Amino acid sequence: MPPLGFTLQAFTNLGFWSGVLVVAGIYAVVALGLQLNVGYTGILNFGQAAFMAVGGYSMAILVLEGGLSFWLALPAAVLITMAFGVLVGLPSLRLRADYFAIVTLAMAEVVRLAAQNARDLTGGTKGLYCEFEGVNQTCFDDSWKSVSGWILDRFESFWSDPEPLLPLLIVIWATVALGLVVLRRLQGTPWGRVLRAIREDEDAARALGKNTVLHKLQSLAISAVLGAFAGFFLALFLATIHPDDYQPIVTFFAFGVLVLGGLASYSGVVVGAILLWTLLEGTRFVELPISEEKTAALRFAIVGAVLIGLMAFRPQGLFGKREEMVLGRGGPR
Amino acid sequence: MSAGGGTLLEVDGVVKRFGGVRAVDGAGFALSPGTVTALIGPNGAGKTTLFDTLTGFQRADRGSARLAGEEVLHLPAYAIARRGMVRTFQITRALAAMPVIDNMMLAAADQPGERLHDLLLRPGTVRRREREVRERAGELLDTFDLARLADDYAGTLSGGQRKLLELARALMARPRLLLLDEPMAGINPTLGRRLLEHMQRLRRGEGMTFLFVEHDMEVVMNHSDRVIVMAEGRVIADGEPALVREEPAVIDAYLGSTA
Numbered sequence: 322m323p324p325l326g327f328t329l330q331a332f333t334n335l336g337f338w339s340g341v342l343v344v345a346g347i348y349a350v351v352a353l354g355l356q357l358n359v360g361y362t363g364i365l366n367f368g369q370a371a372f373m374a375v376g377g378y379s380m381a382i383l384v385l386e387g388g389l390s391f392w393l394a395l396p397a398a399v400l401i402t403m404a405f406g407v408l409v410g411l412p413s414l415r416l417r418a419d420y421f422a423i424v425t426l427a428m429a430e431v432v433r434l435a436a437q438n439a440r441d442l443t444g445g446t447k448g449l450y451c452e453f454e455g456v457n458q459t460c461f462d463d464s465w466k467s468v469s470g471w472i473l474d475r476f477e478s479f480w481s482d483p484e485p486l487l488p489l490l491i492v493i494w495a496t497v498a499l500g501l502v503v504l505r506r507l508q509g510t511p512w513g514r515v516l517r518a519i520r521e522d523e524d525a526a527r528a529l530g531k532n533t534v535l536h537k538l539q540s541l542a543i544s545a546v547l548g549a550f551a552g553f554f555l556a557l558f559l560a561t562i563h564p565d566d567y568q569p570i571v572t573f574f575a576f577g578v579l580v581l582g583g584l585a586s587y588s589g590v591v592v593g594a595i596l597l598w599t600l601l602e603g604t605r606f607v608e609l610p611i612s613e614e615k616t617a618a619l620r621f622a623i624v625g626a627v628l629i630g631l632m633a634f635r636p637q638g639l640f641g642k643r644e645e646m647v648l649g650r651g652g653p654r
Numbered sequence: 655m656s657a658g659g660g661t662l663l664e665v666d667g668v669v670k671r672f673g674g675v676r677a678v679d680g681a682g683f684a685l686s687p688g689t690v691t692a693l694i695g696p697n698g699a700g701k702t703t704l705f706d707t708l709t710g711f712q713r714a715d716r717g718s719a720r721l722a723g724e725e726v727l728h729l730p731a732y733a734i735a736r737r738g739m740v741r742t743f744q745i746t747r748a749l750a751a752m753p754v755i756d757n758m759m760l761a762a763a764d765q766p767g768e769r770l771h772d773l774l775l776r777p778g779t780v781r782r783r784e785r786e787v788r789e790r791a792g793e794l795l796d797t798f799d800l801a802r803l804a805d806d807y808a809g810t811l812s813g814g815q816r817k818l819l820e821l822a823r824a825l826m827a828r829p830r831l832l833l834l835d836e837p838m839a840g841i842n843p844t845l846g847r848r849l850l851e852h853m854q855r856l857r858r859g860e861g862m863t864f865l866f867v868e869h870d871m872e873v874v875m876n877h878s879d880r881v882i883v884m885a886e887g888r889v890i891a892d893g894e895p896a897l898v899r900e901e902p903a904v905i906d907a908y909l910g911s912t913a
Contacts, residue, residue, distance in 0.1 A: 507773075510780070511759075511765045511767035511768045511780065511784065512767060512768050512769070512770060514756055514759065515760065515768050517749070517751075517752055517756070518760050520751075521749035521750060521751055521752060522747050522749055522750075524711065524747065525743075525748075526760070527710075527711075527730075527731040527732050527735070528709065528711075528731060528735055528741055528742075528743070528747070529735060529740070529760060529761040529823065529824070529826075529827050530732050530733075530735035530736040530740070530761075530763060530827055531760075531768070532730075532732045532733075533732065536768075539770060644751070645751040645807075647809075648750040648751040648807050648808075648809030
């Protein structure tokens, strides 16, 4: 091994990129919801990982335990996650922004630890994947696998060995595109204007006759739905649902995406997600004369340094508006 | 005031405690439609707390406030504003990172586009209403000499311009009764005079009712029909400016001597 090597081979590898783009796409979906909450409504939602968990677990439990078809379980799980978001928001959205952040962070840990311990329902630390009845095996992603296989078959007519992640990649990025279009359009409506007013000064919005609690609940519910979708995609990508995949770090990575892309910019979030995951995965290939674990830790240090550099030289992120950041909350009044 | 006008706002026995302090201690008064009333009193008299309880920003411990006959004291702030009692704040609350025009358009009442289902089901109505709202916002900005700043971020406005914006924005909500907390504080005399002219014009032209907190006695005496004096959470005098000025209790309260 050379003392300091860096192989570019990986960057021409389709498998590398599809892996990066699947994860980046999942994080883009998560961070779109966060952008709606944090960037446009001013509510600090630190519980996005819980919405992913509730979405993923409800879907899998409905399929495996409830015997529901995968295609019915998806919308049902979306509704469950949305209701969960409203339930969390109802008491806590009356709190000040920083207290709300603490409540959502705690809520995410409650969900994860509950999933870890409710073994009968969630499989505990073994996670959820398949159920066995004699020789019959039912997995939550059976229906998806047949669709995915069907798509890959279409590709095979002109591509001898299609990338197996391609169908998931297509579905994820179609969701990102749809989410991006819908959210951007919503932002330009009178509804979006009320959200921005809440971000700027909730009391002023209330004084002008705006039901701010209702609008914050709606913002949180939409974000929860996006979280549920990200939860589905993560479950299909990993082919399992495990409590460890919903650690608070998931939410923090999504916040990293937000900071990188810039507050109050939906397209920034998408670019930020691709950049962050290229950086995180790409640095895997830096070869240093140190142990594997140290290299792994160094990757995060590099990402950290990039974020700090960004804060210092471009605090509004890549696509954020500097004026809104300087004038808005936290800036001088 | 017309004979059938009656009372627009009737406040009775409002109490608001903070711990052991009775910030508002049984305040009561009535406002007739189309009048301009000044609310004065020494610092700590409970004027702002009274505003806060009347507009739903603080829960009153006791008392009642009827707006055009309807009890509003228990309602949330947004619901009170929608019923036509709109307030401004002592420290201006411009939505800094939003353009001036968006500050104005936000305040419009009856925009169905603020409801998600109406955005989907009645997009035409939303667009039509949005055009009306933009037009009305433009007119008001013209009146208040803010039109050329329409596309600037509200955070870039001067203190005086923010005061004007806040009044113009409150008018977008089509209030029947405006509660202004120190509208003249921190702005230059020219702008202050303009603000007073706007107030008189709105009262005459549209029959709007005003209750405003003010410390400048010259303004209070010359620009209000009635003066309400508060001290230690109670109303100690209520009447025409000239009469209130002679009231011994008022003089005591202001000079701080014990009667």
